[in-house]
Amino acid sequence: DTGVSQNPRHKITKRGQNVTFRCDPISEHNRLYWYRQTLGQGPEFLTYFQNEAQLEKSRLLSDRFSAERPKGSFSTLEIQRTEQGDSAMYLCASSLGQAKVYEQYFGPGTRLTVT
Amino acid sequence: AQRVTQPEKLLSVFKGAPVELKCNYSYSGSPELFWYVQYSRQRLQLLLRHISRESIKGFTADLNKGETSFHLKKPFAQEEDSAMYYCALIPGSGNTGKLIFGQGTTLQVKP
Numbered sequence A: 001d002t003g004v005s006q007n008p009r010h011k012i013t014k015r016g017q018n019v020t021f022r023c024d025p026i027s028e029h030n031r032l033y034w035y036r037q038t039l040g041q042g043p044e045f046l047t048y049f050q051n052e053a054q055l056e057k058s059r060l061l062s063d064r065f066s067a068e069r070p071k072g073s074f075s076t077l078e079i080q081r082t083e084q085g086d087s088a089m090y091l092c093a094s095s096l097g098q099a100k101v102y103e104q105y106f107g108p109g110t111r112l113t114v115t
Numbered sequence B: 001a002q003r004v005t006q007p008e009k010l011l012s013v014f015k016g017a018p019v020e021l022k023c024n025y026s027y028s029g030s031p032e033l034f035w036y037v038q039y040s041r042q043r044l045q046l047l048l049r050h051i052s053r054e055s056i057k058g059f060t061a062d063l064n065k066g067e068t069s070f071h072l073k074k075p076f077a078q079e080e081d082s083a084m085y086y087c088a089l090i091p092g093s094g095n096t097g098k099l100i101f102g103q104g105t106t107l108q109v110k111p
Helices: none
Strands: A005-007 A012-015 A019-024 A030-039 A044-050 A053-057 A065-068 A074-081 A090-095 A110-114 B003-005 B011-015 B019-021 B025-027 B031-037 B046-049 B060-064 B069-074 B083-090 B105-110
Touching: A012 A019, A019 A090, A019 A110, A030 A074, A044 A065, A053 A065, A053 A090, A074 A090, A074 B060, A074 B083, B003 B083, B019 B105, B025 B069, B031 B060, B069 B083
Parallel strands: A012 A110, B011 B105
Antiparallel strands: A005 A019, A019 A074, A030 A044, A030 A090, A044 A053, A065 A074, A090 A110, B003 B025, B019 B069, B031 B046, B031 B083, B060 B069, B083 B105
16 A cells, blocks of 8 residues: 555543654655544644655644654654543645645544543 | 635435535635545545646536635536545645645435
8 A cells, every 4th residue: 555654543542641643655745744633523734744844833733742754754743741632533644746735645544532 | 714614514415416515715815725525434535626627526616706615516416426525725825735624514425
């Protein structure tokens, strides 16, 4: 499968714990996006990278959230001191270059449940 | 504020009937508008883009700047069209690729 992959697919954690998710984009894609989706809502933009540079962060991304893309390939999203309100589906997407940023290829998502 | 509104959570039609999924947007500039679709057990994927003016799987969408709408239409629905549909916009020149999604509409096509 050469599509976007995300791991883990499901994560259950207790409030206050830290969690980290990984996203592997399509190999030639230099843009990588993170979105969060709660039940009954569309995905909400969190942040995006152009290669290894993080170019924009949403106000939704509190100080407890950090994302990296160290070598311009895979990306990680870490949530520290999780809260119940962090329970959601976390989606990663990638796209090819600046001319095709609108054609984003989504991963299957990581479903986080905070108990 | 940038916002996309899809007023219907669920649209249920019979096979062969016309379909119109409504989308309204709020944006002061000229956004780029898209429809994304998620079929059962599949990933979210791009269906069409307003600039391309294409018909994809029989679906078309026309941007109406006066009414700030981008409704998705198909003259004859098929059962395989059953899916969740999201309207989305990219603000500004579109360089960021930052998609702003609506809440989504589930289309159910009954046999």
